[in-house]
Amino acid sequence: MASRTIQTELVGSTQTCPECGGTLDSSGRETHCTDCGLVVEEDQVDRGPEWRAYNREEQKRTGAPRTVTLHDQGLSTDIGSAEGSDISSRRRRRLARQRRLHGRSKFDSKRDRNLAHGLGEIRRIGSALSESKAVKEQASTFFREAQKADLLIGRSIEGGAAAAVYAACRCNGLVRMETVADVARCSTSHIWTCYRTFLTELELPIPVSLPVDWVARICSDLPLDVTPKSRQRALALAEEATRSTDINGRPDGVAAGAPYVAGQESDLRLTQATISEMADLDITTTRRWYQQIEENIVE
Structure with missing residues (x-):
């Protein structure tokens, strides 16, 4: 010793x-x-x-890292539940009252409370869509910027949160508005309104969606095995449709028509209904754009 x-x-x-x-x-x-x-x-x-x-x-010994997905960046603490503890009922009621008052003290204003609600909605939608942590953080950043710019005044918090998630998903890949609207707690039209406002006022870096980007997803979702030759032909048709001045429309519709034309050329039994179902489009949309491809591109 x-x-x-x-x-x-x-x-x-x-x-x-x-x-x-x-x-x-x-x-x-x-x-x-x-x-x-x-x-x-x-x-x-x-x-x-x-x-x-x-x-x-x-090397530093600190707590959990900060995160933009929480309104206080994860710096606050919570009073745990007393369920299952061998304490008196009086002590249990006191802890419940302290927990309630502690929860109210986290928010300095109504603005902070709305921010916490919106970020919680972003985490819920992101988890329902199985999105990554990076997408959730980017959506939270968009929501914070929209609140600072007073773009949420007169709009619901749920619509702003869903629009922020859709914008973040568009920045990192392909996503449909219907996919986000299925798990959101507001209408599709309201999400579109919020998204267009964010896109204009915040100048979001949303990449342009091209038909080539949708062809690979549609081909991979088809129930029949698409040969590499047919897949390459569909990609080539989508690229020519993008460069063509006679074909100008929704990229997913053009991408749905390209695999159908490629399947007809290679005797692949792909119906317009099957492609439309995989692309989540109406059959008339697929028929319209495949006819445009045949008239302007296919010789």
């Missing part, structure tokens, strides 16, 4: 090894010398970082 006390004093006074003068490492459960391996002090408290870092200067 006396030797351990002396070693502790040596560690507190100098950060070098008492034997060889080397560097001491206290990142684990014990303090040891990196040169000779002498264990200077044993400590059961883990003083290392919460995450792995290869740079010693960046």
Whole structure:
């Protein structure tokens, strides 16, 4: 015990090894010398970082990382539930009252409460669509910017949250408005209104959707196996339709007509109803655009 006390004093006074003068490492459960391996002090408290870092200067022990998907960026605390605890009913009622008052104190204004509600709706829609964490964070950023610009005044929070999720999904890939509207708590027209306002006022970096982007998804969803030759032919038709000045319309409709024309050329038994169902389009839309492709592209 006396030797351990002396070693502790040596560690507190100098950060070098008492034997060889080397560097001491206290990142684990014990303090040891990196040169000779002498264990200077044993400590059961883990003083290392919460995450792995290869740079010693960046190693810090902190709480959970901040996130934009929460209105307070995850810095607040919650009072846990007392269910199942062996405490009196009076103490249980007191904890419930403290939990209620603590929840009210998180919001400084009505604006913060609306922000928390909107971000919670974004997390719910993102989870229902199985979107990644990056998409949820980008949608939360769009919602925050819209609230700062006062674009949510006169509009529902649910519509603004759904529009932010749709905008984030469009920035990271292909998605239909109907897919977002199926899990949203507002109408499709209201989401479109909010989305157009965000697109105009916030200048969102939404990429242009092309027919080529939809062909691969439609072909992969078809119940029949599409040969690589037919798939390449459908992509080529979609690219020619994009460059053509005679064909100008919705990209998913053009993308639905391209696999049908390619299937007719390769004797692949693909019906317009099957393609329309996989593309989530009306059969008349598929018929219209495949006729446009045949008239203007196919010789």
